[in-house]
Amino acid sequence: MIEVLSSFCILVGLVFGFWGTSSLLGSRSVLFKLHNLSVSDTLGSISIIVGLLFLRPREWPLLLLAIISLMLWNTMLGYVLASCSSDAVKNQHDVLYFDPDFEIGDES
Amino acid sequence: MTSVMMTVLNIAIIAMTLSILIPMYAAWKDEDIWQTMLSMASISTKSSLIVLMLSVLRDDWMIGVSGVIMISVGNAGFMLLAHILKRMGEA
Amino acid sequence: MIGDVVLRLIIWFLLTANFTIANIVIGLLIAFLLPRSSASPERLKDLFQGIWKIILAIPQAYAEAVELILNPHTEEEIVMERVQLRRSPGLVFLDIFLITFTPKTTVLNYHEEGWYEVHQVRPRRRLP
Incomplete structure (x- = not known):
């Protein structure tokens, strides 16, 4: 019974992982891929670790610590990547639209 | 652990190894640095997860501890790297 | 402040998984001695919420x-x-x-x- 439950959790994690990671191959924006990666990397990995937890309940402190650190760090990394990459995109646009070296007559 | 469960875990580890190949290919192909960072972060999480699964399969506590350390240190390193890249983009 | 200490103790015991007297004393010492910010006093109730x-x-x-x-x-x-x-x-x-x-x-x-x-x-x- 426990093994069926554990296999189910691991299978769900693998499905989430493959679905979210396959969006990396497309040509969408960074933020769109970030949403899908939060499905695959955070939720899929938590599901796999819960499956491992059913399998080996004796090591629960370590696996619980793994779940907690996975949740906290992956979410914070997602936020940092989102804010940093959106700032970078804004700066690129500033450079594109407000070129300080541009002078009238340069177009020729 | 029964031998059936060991087979399931073995198959799961092989599947995770296959799913690592996708972000590796994406990191090699992409020109944009942020897309590469996303792929690298995905590789880091997946490899630490493989280490954790291996520790359960082999019933080795020490490998598990190193897997947990990989999760937190790897992600923290990527956060610092993202900030450095942002500063370099501003300069 | 008390929330800080509780959080550190939880992480310590999850990491070591060891409830001998020596380990409890070491965990308490680390939880109290690590520097903490005095800017925002968090209450225990907020932490659990x-x-x-x-x-x-x-x-x-x-x-x-x-x-x-x-x-x-x-x-x-x-x-x-x-x-x-x-x-x-x-x-x-x-x-x-x-x-x-x-x-x-x-x-x-x-x-x-x-x-x-x-x-x-x-x-x-x-x-x-």
């Missing part, structure tokens, strides 16, 4: 993930979300964590005036 909110967010995150897989969300948009003014750093962190943890939404930016810039995906609108 935050943990409870995070636990409640987990099933919601899984529901959103299943929704994302079954019903492709292809449209992206940026919305501004209003929150109360003058929140403590801990509460701001909790808000950003809860919004970013659910897969459909990600916080892009936090404005001091009480706005979050939230990026979200949604399904394509059906044409009538």
